[in-house]
Amino acid sequence: MNFRHLGRTWLIMLAATAATFAKEFQPAIVYDFGGKFDRSFNQSASEGAAKFSKETGIAFREFEITNAAQREQIMAQLAKRGSDIIVAIGFTQASAVEKVAKQFPAVKFTVVDAVVDLPNVQSINFREQESSYLCGMAAALATRTGKIGFVGGMDIPLIRKFALGYVEGARHVKPGIEVIQNMTGTTPAAWADSTRGAELAKSQFGRGVDVVFHAAGATGLGVMQAATDAGLLSIGCDSNQDYLHPGSVLTSALKRVDVAVYKAFQNARNGTWKAGRLELGLAEDGVDYSYDEFNRRILTPAMKQRLDEAKAEIVGGKIKVSEYQAE
């Protein structure tokens, strides 16, 4: 029944290949594990690319990684086929970007969540600790038991950064608060294991946690489901996830990967794209917390006021959120 749909997808792909001959601007994006529809990190990136495509009418190429060996192959292939800019999503792409960017010095590369110092690479990083800090505050304001939880995806410095900001924010509100932290795993598979995410969340609920924050990609879907099932609160990550379980998602730590991808495409097209490091935090609207019709009932005006005050103080430099330093 939907095979016609599949056929149409093929046609679009063919059309994209045909466009190679007429030399138009060609952007490409490579997603990380968890996939384009993780309702979180990668999905946010794909929304940015889609927005660009809709506004300009320019098609973009995309690829979802399903095994680690594909990264280099696909990037080299995209570069060879004449892509002007390749956006690589996720810190695990760094080594592949480094290799391929050296091979194709004329192609622009933008890598999100990693740093690659090459003349044709732009590295975009976010100060996730700042949005995590606000979420930590929200959790501390909302908890009844005085215990809050954190579920990370893969155990890497980036996720520790989330955790640290979260703990600091929570302690800012309630100095003695207990924060229980779990990591899902040590391989990229930890971004896509929602069953395990749910199990980790349940274990935290068993120990008295009533608000849990996830930074775990698609694994986090299980965390949020478990919170909803238990009638407790969760905090979303990267994308605005408030709509997933209205009334159970307290807020989401937004990370505007969509804006980063959109700007990278747009700037590369206009010729204003610059290589080098870029860091986006609360001040640059790169990160934020979410407030919309889905969480308005649980994130009370009093809480929102505290969060907005803290936000202004972080932007103004009055509150210093410390950054996780990997040894």
Next chain:
Amino acid sequence: MESYTIIVLLLAATLRVATPLVLAALAGLFSERSGVIALGIEGMMLGAAFAAAAVSATSGSAWLGLGAGVAVATALALLIAFACVTHRGNQVVAAMAVNIMVAGLGPALALAWFNLGGQTPQLDGAGQRFGAVLWPWAQAAREAPFPGLLYAELLSGHNLIVYLAVALVPFSAWVLYRTRFGLRLRAVGENPHAVDTAGISVTRLRYEAVLISGVLCGVAGTYLSTAASAGFVRDMTAGKGYLALAAMIFGKWKPWPTFGACLLFAFTDALATRLQGVTLPLEGVVPVQLILALPYVLTVLLLAGFVGQAVAPAAIGVPYSKEK
């Protein structure tokens, strides 16, 4: 009191994690006892997980999902039986072919039908998932002294499939050791010639065994996508079928020891999720990596050191033909 709570919650988690393993291991048990290698349970489970989530998402009923899951797993079992029993094909190759086919076909169909990148939609409507069954007075018992929490958390509050899995263990043992069908099933895995001489169809018995394993895998797969989580994602069985086979071998192809092995594997897994970041006396905080490796280390140690000699059914993996 604190440690009592932790232990009860740990045991409850063990039961939840063990459920798909128990069902899959019993599936393997029936198949292998009849002489057909059960590597295909991974693929049958994954196929069922996909079918159950897809049907539940479109129809809004978890029960229809269960039906679809069982139907798909049984169809795959039929395929394996057709290749291995009727055509005497290599059992490992046939099973692996099914596993690989399902691993690709599930996400591909999901992409074509739902356009969500190889996942099914999130199941969050009422009745789309198997929810917790609360036993009478469970809420009140939670606050009560000693057996209260045990009753509320460990016995009550699981979903139907968990109870079904536990009930199937004694039932399987009864079928295998106390019924005529069970006797014949065990015989056909040891000495199919003798069974044939007695005038009983080897082909028919093996078909029945593989189909039973298909039904059990169907339930296990349904549990994964509509009870333990809410929807199908790529490779969501994550090797649980193979782990179940290991448990079955560890349990020496017998229902009760196999059940024990499944519980042990699940317990180490549940323990690993809870030990993270916990400060132990003397040791301090144990590194995450070490804790995550714990179930695997324990498995290797147990399989290497304590299992003793595991004797497989004699005729396993050998296609039966009358002439030889």
